[in-house]
Amino acid sequence: MVSRAGCLGVDFDTVCGYFLVLGFLSASKVGVLVRFLLLAPSVAFSNSGLLFSASSVVFSELCGHIDGSALAPQGVEALSKWEIKDAWVMTWILSSVEPHLVLNLKPYKTTTAIWNYLNTVYNQDNFARRFQLEYEMANFTQGSLSIEEYFSGFQTLWADYSDIVYANVPVAALSAVQAVHATSKRDQFLMKLRRDLEIARSNLMNCHPVPSLDACLSELLCEE
Known part of the structure; x- marks a missing residue:
């Protein structure tokens, strides 16, 4: 090892x-x-x-x-x-x-x-890179992309953003921050779907509890 x-x-x-x-x-x-x-x-x-x-x-x-x-x-x-x-x-x-x-x-x-x-x-410092990623995440929507293409781009932005943010989080607090991010990540993914997927999105958001991002992706792939 x-x-x-x-x-x-x-x-x-x-x-x-x-x-x-x-x-x-x-x-x-x-x-x-x-x-x-x-x-x-x-x-x-x-x-x-x-x-x-x-x-x-x-x-x-x-x-x-x-x-x-x-x-x-x-x-x-x-x-x-x-x-x-x-x-x-x-x-x-x-x-x-x-x-x-x-x-x-x-x-x-x-x-x-x-x-x-x-x-x-x-060269960019972490603040500039974080700002750039937050801007890209805020403006990233499904548009004409397929569910898989949209999810792939969404995941890439979140992975880059999370690596920068988590680097400054104490180990004791990391799991709590990750849990909050997981909920926010799922909600943002659903919010930025195309309008023709509104019914599928509403059904997922009205579940109790709301499914995980992976479960939501699975359902949406079946709907597409």
Whole structure:
């Protein structure tokens, strides 16, 4: 079992927050990227003939390719190993950013160069990102989308928003906040359905108790 502690001596969620402050990575992709940095070294490097354990030391080294603290060495063999690691992290960043950004990154040949460019152009603090997500959530409706398409977009916005909000909630209060959010999330999902689903929505809202979001989705998929 790999420890959730990372290169900065903090837990997984805090490391995720380090990446989340940059708006070009969604919360779901941040989670994938950080898990990759934590879990992948023992697998991928062993396939390259470089056997490492997935530890905070390795994670620290990989993060160094992002923040520039892991400088390219002078020796041929050491440089070759450094380039493998740099290409590895670079590939995962490229696969994590939005597709339309990839072409802009082609001129940059190292992980640090790519990260610095993205940080300069797209950096947002958590307040700005939270405000943006709240605005998008307030204006997101089903419109011409199918139930599945609407639910998928709705879930993505809520997942990104929740990751930012929950990062500042004490552990003791987290379950209570999540319960309130679950109710609000379900109600907002139902409120923003198309008018032709008004009867189905009213039936769901008049149930005692009102079904969970997943149960509501199941009923609506049958109605569509």
